[in-house]
Structures are given as C-alpha cells and as structure tokens.
Amino acid sequence: MRWAERPVAIRDYMAVQGRIHNFGAGPAVLPLEVVEEVASALPNLNNSGFGLLEVSHRSGFFQDVIDSARDRIRRILTIPEDYHVLFLQGGASTQFYMTALNLLNKGDKADFLVTGGWSEKALKEALRIGDCVSAWDDSGNGFKSVPVGGGFEIREDAVYVHYTSNNTLFGTQYHKVPEAGGAHLVVDASSDICGVPLDVSAHDVIYAGAQKNLGPSGVTLVILSPWAVSRIGDDLPTMLDYRTHISKGSMFNTPNTFGIFVLDRVLSWIEMNGGLEGAIERNRQKASLLYDELDRTTFWAPHADSDSRSLMNVTWRLADESKESVFLEEAAEAGLGGLKGHRSVGGIRASLYNGCSIESVESLVSFMVSFESRHG
Numbered sequence: 001m002r003w004a005e006r007p008v009a010i011r012d013y014m015a016v017q018g019r020i021h022n023f024g025a026g027p028a029v030l031p032l033e034v035v036e037e038v039a040s041a042l043p044n045l046n047n048s049g050f051g052l053l054e055v056s057h058r059s060g061f062f063q064d065v066i067d068s069a070r071d072r073i074r075r076i077l078t079i080p081e082d083y084h085v086l087f088l089q090g091g092a093s094t095q096f097y098m099t100a101l102n103l104l105n106k107g108d109k110a111d112f113l114v115t116g117g118w119s120e121k122a123l124k125e126a127l128r129i130g131d132c133v134s135a136w137d138d139s140g141n142g143f144k145s146v147p148v149g150g151g152f153e154i155r156e157d158a159v160y161v162h163y164t165s166n167n168t169l170f171g172t173q174y175h176k177v178p179e180a181g182g183a184h185l186v187v188d189a190s191s192d193i194c195g196v197p198l199d200v201s202a203h204d205v206i207y208a209g210a211q212k213n214l215g216p217s218g219v220t221l222v223i224l225s226p227w228a229v230s231r232i233g234d235d236l237p238t239m240l241d242y243r244t245h246i247s248k249g250s251m252f253n254t255p256n257t258f259g260i261f262v263l264d265r266v267l268s269w270i271e272m273n274g275g276l277e278g279a280i281e282r283n284r285q286k287a288s289l290l291y292d293e294l295d296r297t298t299f300w301a302p303h304a305d306s307d308s309r310s311l312m313n314v315t316w317r318l319a320d321e322s323k324e325s326v327f328l329e330e331a332a333e334a335g336l337g338g339l340k341g342h343r344s345v346g347g348i349r350a351s352l353y354n355g356c357s358i359e360s361v362e363s364l365v366s367f368m369v370s371f372e373s374r375h376g
C-alpha cells in the first residue's frame, strides 16, 4: 500500500505511555500518527527493503518521497505553478544571508520590519550584502506588536521588504500581509507556515525551518517566485545560489532524506485532516481557549498587544513574577512540558503548532485555573 492511501485519523496524543503535553517552541510536537509512521519506516521504507535512514537519495524510492512532499506543499499552500519549491539545509538562519545574497547586488537596498530577535538577525546578515535598514522597529516597546496599521515607510528604491510573519520568541504575528506599498516581499514564515493563511503569490521569497509546524529540524522549505530567480547574479558560491538547487530538484548534494520523509508525512496528515483550512481552524480554537483564560483574570499578564497576538506561540508572565518558577514546576508535574518562556521575554510560552492537540491546550487551561485557585 502506498503511504498516501493509509487512513490517518487524529489520535490521542498521549496514547503512548509517558508522553507529555509538549508545548516546546521547536523542535516541536508532531502528530502521534506521524511519529508512528516514521518509526515503522525505519526498518523498511515503503516496502522497498531499504530502511528509511539507509536509502539512497538517488533511488526511485526516495525520488517518490521528495516528489510527494513537493506536490503536497504545492497543493496545501496553493503555490503558483511558476514558483519553485526547495528543501534545503542550514536552517532559516542560512536564509537570512542567502536571500540577500541572491536578491541584492552590492549596495542595493532592502527594508526590514524588525519585530523580534529573528528579524534582527535577518537584518544583520543582509547588511553584509546590501544597504539594509529597519523601516519599523518595535524593540523599544519590548516587541509587543507588529505594525498592524502600517506606520512605516519603505524607501522608494528598496528592492524588497523583509518581515517575520510570526515572532516565535515574543508571541506576535501579522494577521494580514504588511502594507509595503507594492514592494516585493520576503518572509520568514518559520513558525507559522501551514498553520495560518498564507498568500504565496503576494510574496517573492518564503522560507521556513520545518521544525515547528512541518517536521523535524534540518529541512528548510524555500519558495521562490520567477522574479526572485531573475534577480540572481553571477559567481555566487555554488551551495548559496538558489539556481543550483532549482536545477537539481533540491538534490545537488545529499539532502536531509529523513527530514524530507517526515515532512511528507506531516503534509499528508494535514491533507487528511481538512487541509490548510482544517489546520487553521484547529489552531484558532486552541489559541482562543488559551487567550480566553489569559483574559479571564489579572493573575496572568499576556505579553503581546491584543491586535498582534500569535496563534502559534502564546507568551505571558504571571502578574506576580516570583510565582513563575512554581508554575513551571507544577506544570511539569502535571505532564505539561516545554512551557518556559524564551529568555528575552521570560515567563511562560505555550507553542500551539499543528502537532499540538486541542486536548493538550484543554489540559493546560484546566491546570492554569487550578493553579490560580491555589496560588491566587
């Protein structure tokens, strides 16, 4: 039986003994069905006789896997036919530099919307190539918001605008594409790809590390428009030139075969569970459960401004910060893990990516209600 034909249903996330509710920011929880499919492919991939970790990337067996992953992501995100889809390595962090290297000639301009630590890093790397500036920077406000109603100016001759669609550390997110005056858009969608709506054709480069919504670490999805490819100059280092990977179907060198397999299984799971719409609906439900609890009582102090709240990473402090370590200890005892906030915000962070179940969020919320009644 081919993988695509296997029935997939959302299974109890805790069905394996000892597994906890995992709210970690990445690598993050995957649907249990996917984890089990991966386990069963380890000794023998798709009846090929080759184990998943032992199969050649040059074999037809793996070619089927990568073709399937590419087709699925195209379907799920409605990627225009003339756009390219790549599975690269080096993480989103390599893309901070690679996007600028491919799109800018020395001295060309690009403008950045700086909404957190990751966009700061993207700007820092792009500065190695071009004349790059922050058109908007929320650091003075503790990165509590994204530019919801505009409020920034893009230089007329900027080649593109870069933004981070979801700020994993601070728990903020754009709920529509930023108004960039018609400029070309480059987005780091690492922490919300395939979890929220995404208008691919409004962008020229989309990149995302897979390890939050899409699979394990070690695979970076890159989507490129024909315009982006037309910008690429000559004499770039081979591995940093997008055309190298386009011409070889992401197999110029040995790709992350394991990671691409898992990615394909996660994408199949998404398709079998209502597609992108289904994922968005579940993510909205989970986020609203948790934000309702955060808004119920002043015991909690949510970090993000309400119009910039993320559906993927929910960040908050306790009004009495001295109780945060007890909160985390008791949460761990209750089987709720990965909740410690990033050091740049502190407090608590719950990541609600696609693999996180509604039951996990319900368990978190009932723990929070009980914690407040005991410590409030």
Ligand SMILES: Cc1ncc(COP(=O)(O)O)c(C=O)c1O
Pocket (backbone or CB within 6 Å): 026, 090, 091, 092, 093, 094, 118, 164, 166, 167, 168, 169, 188, 189, 190, 191, 209, 210
């Ligand atoms: C929004 C965002 N961009 C970039 C990165 C860096 O990704 P990588 O570790 O894959 O380089 C992360 C990682 O958490 C992220 O959340």
